[in-house]
Amino acid sequence: AQSVAQPEDQVNVAEGNPLTVKCTYSVSGNPYLFWYVQYPNRGLQFLLKYITGDNLVKGSYGFEAEFNKSQTSFHLKKPSALVSDSALYFCAVRDRNTGGFKTIFGAGTRLFVKA
Amino acid sequence: ETGVTQTPRHLVMGMTNKKSLKCEQHLGHNAMYWYKQSAKKPLELMFVYSLEERVENNSVPSRFSPECPNSSHLFLHLHTLQPEDSALYLCASSPDSSNQPQHFGDGTRLSIL
Numbered sequence: 026a027q028s029v030a031q032p033e034d035q036v037n038v039a040e041g042n043p044l045t046v047k048c049t050y051s052v053s054g055n056p057y058l059f060w061y062v063q064y065p066n067r068g069l070q071f072l073l074k075y076i077t078g079d080n081l082v083k084g085s086y087g088f089e090a091e092f093n094k095s096q097t098s099f100h101l102k103k104p105s106a107l108v109s110d111s112a113l114y115f116c117a118v119r120d121r122n123t124g125g126f127k128t129i130f131g132a133g134t135r136l137f138v139k140a
Numbered sequence: 141e142t143g144v145t146q147t148p149r150h151l152v153m154g155m156t157n158k159k160s161l162k163c164e165q166h167l168g169h170n171a172m173y174w175y176k177q178s179a180k181k182p183l184e185l186m187f188v189y190s191l192e193e194r195v196e197n198n199s200v201p202s203r204f205s206p207e208c209p210n211s212s213h214l215f216l217h218l219h220t221l222q223p224e225d226s227a228l229y230l231c232a233s234s235p236d237s238s239n240q241p242q243h244f245g246d247g248t249r250l251s252i253l
Contacts, residue, residue, distance in 0.1 A: 034180070057239045068144070068230055068244030069183075076239050115183070119238050126171055126238065127196060130183040 031131035054122030146245035163231030170236035
């Protein structure tokens with residue numbers, strides 16, 4: 026069965042420091058991987074995706090993520106955090122082999138960036 | 141402006157009421173989705189429509205009834221809901237390809253009295 030794990034409910038970072046939000050996945054085939062961000066009272070917004078190619082993917086607002094096939098991980102990173110990055114972050118996976126429209130989401134990680 | 145609009149934004153209803161949630165997308169996408177978001181739980185996929193045909197139905201209770209009259213509109217009809225149905229209901233759309241991200245509306249916050 027497909028699953029996504031975000032092991033940290035919350036991540037606290039000081040402004041200007043690097044941040045990492047962790048994600049590991051389990052899928053029978055090869056995954057498409059996504060990160061989304063959700064601000065209060067808003068829907069999810071797409072940040073970046075891994076389809077194929079370079080394992081380091083760059084996305085919106087200075088975020089990037091590294092795909093690690095051997096560790097089945099897709100951690101979200103940013104070199105220097107901003108207070109405005111404080112939000113709820115979701116990792117998501119789709120199995121490219123089975124296709125279809127079913128996306129599995131993690132439970133989310135709340136990021137707090139302190140000034 | 142997200143391109144996906146949900147109405148109403150907030151809804152309070154009794155367990156015996158009947159109401160409908162509406163979603164509209166202006167992105168030319170072929171697939172539309174309903175998700176349930178509860179606190180500290182993963183998003184739960186409820187229904188998926190592709191070209192107005194339901195392609196996913198994830199064991200959702202029959203008190204939730206989706207309708208997709210065309211590729212731009214999606215409804216979720218609600219009747220005799222339970223208190224545990226209180227949640228944020230999110231609509232999303234995507235192109236007809238599994239490697240493309242979904243675009244989400246801002247949700248309807250539903251409270252069952």
